[in-house]
Amino acid sequence: xxxxxxTRGYALRTERTYVxxxxxxxxFHHKRHPKDMGTREINAxxxxxxxxxxxxxxxxxxxxxxxxxxxxxxxxxxxxxENLAYSRSRKTGYVPTVLSREEAQTLxxxxxxxxxxxxxxxxxxxxRTMETLRLRVKDIDFPNRQIIxxxxxxxxxxxxxxxxxxxxxxxxxxxxxxxIHQKDLQDGFGSVHLPNALAKKYPNASREWIWQYIFPAAxxxxxxxxxxxxxxxxxxxxxQKAIKNAARLAKIDKRVTPHVLxxxxxxxxxxxxxxxxxVQELLGHKDVKTTMIYTHVLNRGPKAVRSPLDD
Numbered sequence: 001x002x003x004x005x006x007t008r009g010y011a012l013r014t015e016r017t018y019v020x021x022x023x024x025x026x027x028f029h030h031k032r033h034p035k036d037m038g039t040r041e042i043n044a045x046x047x048x049x050x051x052x053x054x055x056x057x058x059x060x061x062x063x064x065x066x067x068x069x070x071x072x073x074x075x076x077x078x079x080x081x082e083n084l085a086y087s088r089s090r091k092t093g094y095v096p097t098v099l100s101r102e103e104a105q106t107l108x109x110x111x112x113x114x115x116x117x118x119x120x121x122x123x124x125x126x127x128r129t130m131e132t133l134r135l136r137v138k139d140i141d142f143p144n145r146q147i148i149x150x151x152x153x154x155x156x157x158x159x160x161x162x163x164x165x166x167x168x169x170x171x172x173x174x175x176x177x178x179x180i181h182q183k184d185l186q187d188g189f190g191s192v193h194l195p196n197a198l199a200k201k202y203p204n205a206s207r208e209w210i211w212q213y214i215f216p217a218a219x220x221x222x223x224x225x226x227x228x229x230x231x232x233x234x235x236x237x238x239x240q241k242a243i244k245n246a247a248r249l250a251k252i253d254k255r256v257t258p259h260v261l262x263x264x265x266x267x268x269x270x271x272x273x274x275x276x277x278x279v280q281e282l283l284g285h286k287d288v289k290t291t292m293i294y295t296h297v298l299n300r301g302p303k304a305v306r307s308p309l310d311d
Contacts, residue, residue: 001074006225008073009197011151013130021066035075039084042067046086060089095296096263103252104264110249114215114234115242117169121147122261124163126282128153129240129258133233136192137177138210140170149284151195158284173214181212184231189220191230206230266294 001022005015022034028045029037042064049055049063064081071079099107108119118132127135131149139148145162152158184190191206192213198205205211213233220229239258247256254260262283269279280291 001070004074005069009195011195012225017062018066018069021063022070025063025067025070034070035077038077039079042079043084043086046084050087050089055089057089057091094293096293097254097256097260098267098294099252099254099256099260099264101268103250103254104261104268106250107243107246107252107256110246111242114173115239117166117173118215118239119243119246119258119261120163120166120169122258123265124166125160126262126265127160128262129236132258133213133215133236133239135214136210137174137212137214140174140214142167142170152284154284154286156284158281160282160284170214177212177214177216178209180216180231181209184220189229189231191228193223193230193232263294266291270294 001019002015005018010018025042025045026032026034028048029041032041045067046060046064049060055063064084068079068081071077104123108116108123111119121127121132121135122129125147127147127149131152134150135147136150139150140162141148142162145164145167146159147162149158149160181190185207192211193199194202194206194211213231215234216231217234219231221232222229223232236258243256243258243261247254266279266283269282270276276288276291276295279294280288283291285291
């Protein structure tokens with residue numbers, strides 16, 4: 001399964017997730033071989049996830065995708081989604097946590113260094129956590145004041161804005177990264193992971209400046225697929241810890257995660273009167289209904305109703 005995922009260019013994170021779902025599916029059915037099972041067993045497992053484990057619809061869909069990949073592409077047993085009949089996870093009403101403008105600014109003020117810059121990018125440009133960590137030198141378009149988000153959710157690229165406030169700090173960060181990269185090259189390293197089949201098509205590209213991560217890890221590490229010692233980007237847990245600590249210092253009584261900054265970006269743009277379709281494009285949402293969740297948390301109370309007590 002791993003080999004097939006790699007041949008098709010799936011990300012390492014997706015590879016690990018799919019393999020884990022396949023493992024859970026097999027263990028659920030007492031380690032029977034998948035080729036000896038079929039639609040009935042798939043339906044039973046997916047229904048178990050919904051009825052017993054109460055997983056979110058997105059989690060159930062992820063498990064479904066992994067299992068269908070196992071059958072259709074690894075075992076070459078055709079199983080169509082439309083032929084399955086299982087209990088669907090229920091989508092609960094979800095209202096995202098959003099910071100006020102003052103809270104967002106206070107949170108960022110309690111941070112420093114690269115973590116402050118990453119938080120500013122997430123709040124100022126609406127990037128997801130992994131989109132921020134995976135930014136490369138070539139993704140910052142200074143002349144056009146924009147950031148190119150490569151291979152975002154759904155595998156799509158998009159453009160978002162580059163705040164003027166971040167131009168100088170980003171230039172300083174790039175100078176720092178260039179120093180690290182030059183040292184790595186001198187030591188016989190200097191390569192980074194390239195997406196999909198680019199490493200084979202352009203064997204020297206991984207050492208080029210434009211492909212370097214903007215937020216590189218402090219140490220070289222071995223690529224689990226190739227065994228090559230490279231400099232990866234920072235781990236997401238570092239950013240999560242930095243933001244959690246900043247929220248504590250700022251005395252913000254909300255559950256603050258990196259993604260809250262993206263929620264706040266969207267909400268504050270809508271509060272400022274920007275068109276919801278524009279916000280949808282900046283966020284990279286496939287469906288405008290996903291973006292509309294932020295209209296529920298605008299600073300106007302539920303359903304944008306004004307309380308009579310405030311009159």
